[in-house]
Amino acid sequence: MDILATIRATLTPVHREGYRFVAIFAAITLILFLFVSDTLGWIGVVLTLWCAYFFRNPDRVTPLREGLVISPADGRISAIQSVVPPPELGFSHEPRIRISVFMNVFDVHVNRAPVAGRITRMTYIPGKFINAELDKASEDNERQAFAILMADGEELGVVQIAGLVARRIVPFVRPETQVFVGERIGLIRFGSRVDVFLPVGKTPLVSIGQRAIAGETVFADLRSVEPERIARLG
Known part of the structure; x- marks a missing residue:
């Protein structure tokens, strides 16, 4: 499995409650790259990935027996x-x-x-x-x-x-x-x-x-x- 596939499998699906937070982190990261420094920009990338990871919403296999x-x-x-x-x-x-x-x-x-x-x-x-x-x-x-x-x-x-x-x-x-x-x-x-x-x-x-x-x-x-x-x- 390549790196991108691993990232997709780890971070998705993201719950809809997290969409705007991920978007805010991504926007700040872009600003850092464009107007501040690449170093801070890469820190922003890591924080954006963490935000998506936090709001992940995986499926689960739930036991159904009563009790x-x-x-x-x-x-x-x-x-x-x-x-x-x-x-x-x-x-x-x-x-x-x-x-x-x-x-x-x-x-x-x-x-x-x-x-x-x-x-x-x-x-x-x-x-x-x-x-x-x-x-x-x-x-x-x-x-x-x-x-x-x-x-x-x-x-x-x-x-x-x-x-x-x-x-x-x-x-x-x-x-x-x-x-x-x-x-x-x-x-x-x-x-x-x-x-x-x-x-x-x-x-x-x-x-x-x-x-x-x-x-x-x-x-x-x-x-x-x-x-x-x-x-x-x-």
Whole structure:
């Protein structure tokens, strides 16, 4: 495979939300080449390619069996905790397992529905832009919360959290719409985190430090009675 083919395979398709950003980076790069210096121009080329890479929107192969909870985000699982869900989800105060996925600026930032169901609640909360890996980001940062009602009556929560660099959360869906598992539901620009709140009493099949792939990695099996998994780094 030649270099151009490799670049095309890596950078495409680019999500439409990224078109204007790529165009802005490309325009600045052209100005640098024409009126400043070739050195800065080549730096602009690298940054333009990174911008296209950031907004890439690859297809994924999503498991479809009922009961599976699939990762909504690419990134590293930074925390798994039993916590009371945030009030914006509209759930009870009974603790649930929260799985947090931290996305750095090199991860795909298009987020996907972890289960199929109806979006019963969507709440946008303005806030700060502290490091998304910190636990207090769940309460302090700008975020978008989704409550999804599944066919069996169980509810699952997804919260997109803006990070230190991120400055906008873009939802692709609306309240009361039906989503399919793996369907694209939103995007966070430039580094962030996504939390998944499992139904009460359910345990994860992933571990802290594990890499997750949106639309593919199985977070939990709601039909299984398997205990929480223990993992080792090595």
